[in-house]
Amino acid sequence: MPNNEYTFPFSQPVTQNYGQMRVDQNFSANDTLFVRYTGDGGEQIQPLAFPQFTRSDVSRAQFATLSESHVFSPTVLNTARFSFSRTHLRGALHSEITNPQFALVPDAMFGTISISGVTPFGTGNTGPSYFIQNLFTWSDDVFYSRGRHSLKFGTLINRYRQPTQGGLGVRGSVGFANLTAFLLAQPNTYTAASPGSISYRNYEHSTFGFYVQDDLRVKSNLTLNLGLRYEFTTQFQEVNGRQAALRDIQHDAETTLGPAFKNPSLKNISPRFGFAWDVAGDGKTAVRGGFGLLYDVGIFAQVLLNGATRTPPFASQSSLRSTAANPLSFTVPFVIPPEAVGKTIGVPDYLIQQPHMLHYNLAVERELPGSMAITLAYGGSRGINLNQFKEGNPTVPQIQSDGRQFWAGNEPRTNPNWDSMGAFGTAAGNSWYNSLQFSLNKRLTGGLQFQSSFTWAKTMDETQGQGGSDGGLGGTSQQSDPTHREVDRGLANFDSDLNWKFNAIYRLPEFPFSSGVVAKVLNGWWMSGILSVQGGVPFTPALTVNRSRSGVNAGASGIDRPDLVVGRNNDNIILGGPERYYDPSAFTVPAAGFLGTAGRNILRGPGEATLDFSVVKDTALGFLGESGRLEFRAEFFNLLNRVNFSQPDRIVFAARANVEAPLATAGRINSTVGTSRQVQLALKILF
Numbered sequence: 001m002p003n004n005e006y007t008f009p010f011s012q013p014v015t016q017n018y019g020q021m022r023v024d025q026n027f028s029a030n031d032t033l034f035v036r037y038t039g040d041g042g043e044q045i046q047p048l049a050f051p052q053f054t055r056s057d058v059s060r061a062q063f064a065t066l067s068e069s070h071v072f073s074p075t076v077l078n079t080a081r082f083s084f085s086r087t088h089l090r091g092a093l094h095s096e097i098t099n100p101q102f103a104l105v106p107d108a109m110f111g112t113i114s115i116s117g118v119t120p121f122g123t124g125n126t127g128p129s130y131f132i133q134n135l136f137t138w139s140d141d142v143f144y145s146r147g148r149h150s151l152k153f154g155t156l157i158n159r160y161r162q163p164t165q166g167g168l169g170v171r172g173s174v175g176f177a178n179l180t181a182f183l184l185a186q187p188n189t190y191t192a193a194s195p196g197s198i199s200y201r202n203y204e205h206s207t208f209g210f211y212v213q214d215d216l217r218v219k220s221n222l223t224l225n226l227g228l229r230y231e232f233t234t235q236f237q238e239v240n241g242r243q244a245a246l247r248d249i250q251h252d253a254e255t256t257l258g259p260a261f262k263n264p265s266l267k268n269i270s271p272r273f274g275f276a277w278d279v280a281g282d283g284k285t286a287v288r289g290g291f292g293l294l295y296d297v298g299i300f301a302q303v304l305l306n307g308a309t310r311t312p313p314f315a316s317q318s319s320l321r322s323t324a325a326n327p328l329s330f331t332v333p334f335v336i337p338p339e340a341v342g343k344t345i346g347v348p349d350y351l352i353q354q355p356h357m358l359h360y361n362l363a364v365e366r367e368l369p370g371s372m373a374i375t376l377a378y379g380g381s382r383g384i385n386l387n388q389f390k391e392g393n394p395t396v397p398q399i400q401s402d403g404r405q406f407w408a409g410n411e412p413r414t415n416p417n418w419d420s421m422g423a424f425g426t427a428a429g430n431s432w433y434n435s436l437q438f439s440l441n442k443r444l445t446g447g448l449q450f451q452s453s454f455t456w457a458k459t460m461d462e463t464q465g466q467g468g469s470d471g472g473l474g475g476t477s478q479q480s481d482p483t484h485r486e487v488d489r490g491l492a493n494f495d496s497d498l499n500w501k502f503n504a505i506y507r508l509p510e511f512p513f514s515s516g517v518v519a520k521v522l523n524g525w526w527m528s529g530i531l532s533v534q535g536g537v538p539f540t541p542a543l544t545v546n547r548s549r550s551g552v553n554a555g556a557s558g559i560d561r562p563d564l565v566v567g568r569n570n571d572n573i574i575l576g577g578p579e580r581y582y583d584p585s586a587f588t589v590p591a592a593g594f595l596g597t598a599g600r601n602i603l604r605g606p607g608e609a610t611l612d613f614s615v616v617k618d619t620a621l622g623f624l625g626e627s628g629r630l631e632f633r634a635e636f637f638n639l640l641n642r643v644n645f646s647q648p649d650r651i652v653f654a655a656r657a658n659v660e661a662p663l664a665t666a667g668r669i670n671s672t673v674g675t676s677r678q679v680q681l682a683l684k685i686l687f
Contacts, residue, residue: 010047017041030071038063049119060088077143084137090130092123092167104172105192106333111171114557115182116544116654125191127167131305134161150215155208156231162301163202166309169193169317172334175557177545178654185330188322188545189555192334194342197315201242201308207233207297213272221281225274225290232265233297236304242314245350249392253417255312255347260304261425264354268295289362296355299387302466303348303425306389310346310422317344319420319554323409344554346422347392353385353427363437371443376436383431386464391482391552392423405481406593409549420554424466428485431461431492447526450504457499459492463600476540478553480560480595490600491538498535498607504528524618529639533609538601539647541587544654544663548595561596562587562652570603578669581606581648584662589653608644610674612637624687631684641677645669 022036040061047054065083072078104111112122141154172192176182193199209231216224236259237243244255274290309315318336322328363377393413397405413419435457442450462485465477481487507526511519541562546555553559568586575583582603590596614635621628652666 008051010051012044012046014044015042031068033066033068035067036063036065048121048123050121053121053123055092055123057092058090060086062086075145078140079143080140082136082138085133085135087133088130089132090128092126092128102332104174104332104334105170108171111192112173113182114173114175116176116178116557118179122173123171125169125171125173127170128165129167130163130165131301132163133301135159148217150217151213152215153210153212155210157209158207159204160206161202161204162304164200164301164305164308166199166201166305168199168306168309169197170199174330174334186322187328187330189320190328190334190336191317191319191344191554192336193309194316194318194336197309198242199309199315201304202239203236203301203304204239205234205236207231221278223276225272225276227272229270229272231268231270231295231297233263233300235259235263236261236300242308244311244313246311246345246347247350249347249349249421249423250415252415260307260311261300261348261350261352264352264427265295265297268297268354268356270295284367286365287363288365289360291358291360294357294359296357299355300425303352303387306346306422306424306466307348310344311348312342312345316342317346318342319344321555340419343419344421345418346424348424349392349426352425355383355385355387355427357384358382371445373441375439375441377438379433379435379437381431381433383429383433383461383464385427386429386431386461387424387466388426388429388463388479389466389477390423390426390428390463390479391420392426393418393421394482395551397550404594407549407551408593411551413551420551422553423482429462429464430485431459431464433457433459444505444507447507447509448504450502452502453500455499456497457495458497459495460489461492462486462489464492476542476558478556478559480548480552480600481550482552487595488600490540490602491604493537493601495538495601496534496536497604498533500531500533502531520619524620525616526618527613527615529611529613531609531611534607536605536607537647538604539650540600541582541584541598541603541652542650543589543596544651547590547592549593550595558651560590561598561600563590563596564598564602573603575667576606578645578648580667581645581669582667584652584666587652587662605647606645606669608673609642610637610644611639611642613639621685621687624685628685628687631682631686633680633682633684635680635682637678637680638675639677643672644674646671646673 018040020036020038022034024032024034026032041059043056043058045054045056063083063085065081067079067081069077069079099110100107102110108127109123112120112125114120136159137157139154139156141152144151169191170193172190174187175189176186177188181188209229211227211229213225213227216226218224241257243260244257245260246252246255270293272290272292275288277287279285279287310317318341320328320336320340359381361377361379363375365373365375367373393415395407395411395413397407397411400406415421435455437453437455439451439453442448463477463479477493479485479488505526505528511522542558543560543562544557545560546552547560550560565586565588573582573586575581587598612635614633616634617632619630619632621630646669648667648669649665652662654663
């Protein structure tokens with residue numbers, strides 16, 4: 001470890017309170033009812049990059065359900081439910097630096113200062129935010145059997161009310177090209193919420209779903225599953241009228257008051273098909289398969305939340321970039337010239353399409369001796385019109401004779417009325433998932449049962465996601481070239497090629513000659529374990545500056561990629577180990593004005609392995625009834641105390657010159673995932 005590396009000890013105190021209550025009532029043999037209430041609350045205090053800065057995240061959730069089932073006849077059953085849920089998430093609540101003399105934005109906490117090659121310090125550019133969701137749900141399901149048909153049909157109605165407060169940009173962020181520029185107070189970027197921005201919104205909408213399904217028994221050994229679902233959402237409405245849209249993203253100079261986007265869900269008709277075939281009719285070999293067209297109507301809340309902080313006339317961002325002709329000067333608080341106020345915006349795509357997925361699978365199952373069964377399966381999906389977060393107002397590059405794009409840095413944007421524009425929910429992305437799955441199961445015999453499953457898979461996409469966390473640890477959800485999706489086509493940020501899970505339960509034999517107190521002590525013991533092993537997820541090598549001069553996302557760090565040296569690939573770049581996980585010499589700085597040749601997510605991070613183990617003792621408590629018992633549990637998480645490393649630092653160059661050495665931090669792993677060994681003791685009374 002270099003002598004000039006700064007570290008500090010810290011703790012992350014977590015408070016979690018959880019409770020649940022359920023009451024069941026049987027009115028008759030044909031009428032049953034239950035009521036259930038669940039409450040859950042938690043808070044976590046997290047340190048940031050330096051001990052002076054912390055943040056607190058708080059969650060509160062309540063769930064209540066009332067369900068009634070009625071048997072009309074031996075062939076007709078109806079289940080009706082009503083539920084209410086309220087979730088309240090609050091983030092970035094506080095930090096220690098509140099002195100006004102350090103504020104980058106007037107009347108705000110200290111924001112963030114970023115220096116190439118130095119860990120950013122500050123509270124972040126996002127201020128206190130919250131997201132509340134009040135959800136009322138009604139559903140009714142009817143089950144009807146007639147001859148060879150087992151019919152199911154019903155409806156699901158949801159009513160949403162979602163007050164939100166976004167905090168993006170309220171504290172401001174300033175970036176410096178290097179330490180020298182910082183000492184000379186010569187920033188190269190500055191971003192903050194525009195003065196007067198209002199990011200509070202309160203959206204309401206409803207969803208309606210209707211379905212019918214028939215499980216048709218064609219023969220004694222062949223069953224078909226035929227289904228159809230129609231589900232749509234009403235138009236989102238902001239109760240205070242704070243909604244607008246940039247309806248023509250390429251030409252409009254102003255937003256239009258009204259819905260943020262057109263409702264894309266009115267044609268969401270979803271067919272489903274499946275089958276189950278008992279090959280020999282003896283119940284030992286089965287072939288199963290299915291296909292479905294699936295729509296997701298619950299994915300627009302994040303789109304609207306993002307737009308709430310950047311859509312004029314109610315809110316926008318202001319960004320400045322230093323140029324040779326117009327260098328920035330650093331003052332506290334930062335001063336935004338009038339001509340730059342509100343030019344950096346973010347809007348949902350007014351013509352957003354409905355994201356949907358084609359899902360398909362085929363499996364062969366075979367019974368084996370010893371109460372075991374084996375399954376070999378293929379599972380796949382094809383995502384279409386997936387939500388993306390991309391530059392909605394790209395600059396227009398020059399096309400070279402060899403077909404490459406070149407930016408001199410002064411190119412006009414597609415819509416000259418605006419600067420950089422975040423386009424949310426553009427629903428233009430595609431994904432491809434293919435997997436080979438193998439599992440071995442053993443039913444409980446002789447006190448032992450286990451399950452082992454292995455998946456070999458590959459997930460490709462063209463970026464997807466709406467929030468910053470959607471980029472994962474290894475990359476960004478932002479495209480480097482928003483006009484050519486294929487440039488960013490690669491492994492998905494969450495792709496894990498190998499995944500093995502093994503779990504087992506073993507119940508110790510009863511001692512036949514024990515009784516009384518001895519029996520209670522010696523009998524009722526059992527143990528279980530879960531082993532999880534998975535391959536690492538991909539990450540993208542990147543530059544800390546907008547070397548291409550494309551202006552994507554206002555020239556933000558970590559989007560442009562370096563050039564890849566010919567002959568280098570994941571196999572000969574990955575070195576392993578936390579000090580230098582990959583070889584940065586496999587990359588060079590691209591020529592200014594050009595995109596780098598390194599692809600997205602071409603490297604794969606370290607894998608993970610964890611073993612959890614528990615020992616349990618059950619003691620019957622006869623005075624609490626037939627099911628009454630006292631349960632003692634000793635649980636060991638990460639029993640072997642294995643260190644699972646996080647992703648390495650993917651920033652290779654702080655590139656401004658044509659030739660520059662890689663950063664000393666390139667490839668270094670500075671954190672872990674999961675926890676160290678934890679021991680938990682619990683005592684339960686069940687009745």
